[in-house]
Amino acid sequence: MKPGKVENYINDKIEKEGALLLTLIDPDKNVPDKPDKIARLSEESGADIILVGGTIGAQGEILDNTVKLIKENVSIPVVLFPGNVGTITEYADALYFMYLINSRDNYWSSTAQIQGAPVAKKANIECIPTGYVILEPGMAVGWLTNANLVPRSRPDLAAASALAGEYMGARLIVTDSGSGAPDPAPAQLVKAVSSVLTIPYFYAGGVRQPEQAAEIIRAGADGIHIGTAFELNGDSEKIRKMSAAIKQAGKEKV
Numbered sequence: 001m002k003p004g005k006v007e008n009y010i011n012d013k014i015e016k017e018g019a020l021l022l023t024l025i026d027p028d029k030n031v032p033d034k035p036d037k038i039a040r041l042s043e044e045s046g047a048d049i050i051l052v053g054g055t056i057g058a059q060g061e062i063l064d065n066t067v068k069l070i071k072e073n074v075s076i077p078v079v080l081f082p083g084n085v086g087t088i089t090e091y092a093d094a095l096y097f098m099y100l101i102n103s104r105d106n107y108w109s110s111t112a113q114i115q116g117a118p119v120a121k122k123a124n125i126e127c128i129p130t131g132y133v134i135l136e137p138g139m140a141v142g143w144l145t146n147a148n149l150v151p152r153s154r155p156d157l158a159a160a161s162a163l164a165g166e167y168m169g170a171r172l173i174v175t176d177s178g179s180g181a182p183d184p185a186p187a188q189l190v191k192a193v194s195s196v197l198t199i200p201y202f203y204a205g206g207v208r209q210p211e212q213a214a215e216i217i218r219a220g221a222d223g224i225h226i227g228t229a230f231e232l233n234g235d236s237e238k239i240r241k242m243s244a245a246i247k248q249a250g251k252e253k254v
Helices: 005-017 035-044 061-071 111-123 139-144 155-167 187-196 210-218 236-253
Strands: 020-025 049-052 078-080 094-100 126-134 172-176 201-204 223-226
Touching (some): 005 236, 020 035, 020 201, 020 236, 035 049, 035 061, 035 236, 049 061, 061 078, 094 111, 094 172, 126 155, 155 172, 155 187, 187 201, 210 236, 223 236
Parallel strands (some): 020 049, 078 094, 094 126, 126 172, 172 201, 201 223
């Protein structure tokens, strides 16, 4: 499977700008009139991609309606960050076709993908092969997926997990401390992961301040998922400052 339009967009952005801001919107956590506002503010403030997904409740009609509403208000790609087979909709531009590398339950590494592949095919949606690693503290996603959480004190284990994902065919790696994590993973862990990969690497979880975002990018991540920090505020100035920090740190890498 050759890279599609959105995957090429991601690779081009990394090559030219060094880093991406990905705003994550959880349909289950947003009132009906809020997803489009956050998406629009995010694009106006410099976001590169709108991610849509959630651990629970982000499926069916609410997912379809959220994605359609966002698509009406932005021109940047809308990509699904699925929590399960049900969190796929034909209205998005692309899908992280993920397998969880460090779950104790093979449902998350193979069974869900077997169930989801025909759904994605029928939706005719671009699939981006994505290796997913959950770090401490894991939050809801760690609990629900029975993840063998990578300790923050073990950058070597995080790097080995990510490298395994690349060798297993992933074209994107995401490490995630979990939505609502109190703070991001240590920079040395991000640096260890980045140092072994030859594919794009995005970090998620706990990034609430521009300084934290810049540190993660300087440590080697190619992009950052930010959800809770924007969901709670919908503050264009906060989004703009976060975007500016990520872009400036990205320029230092190019």
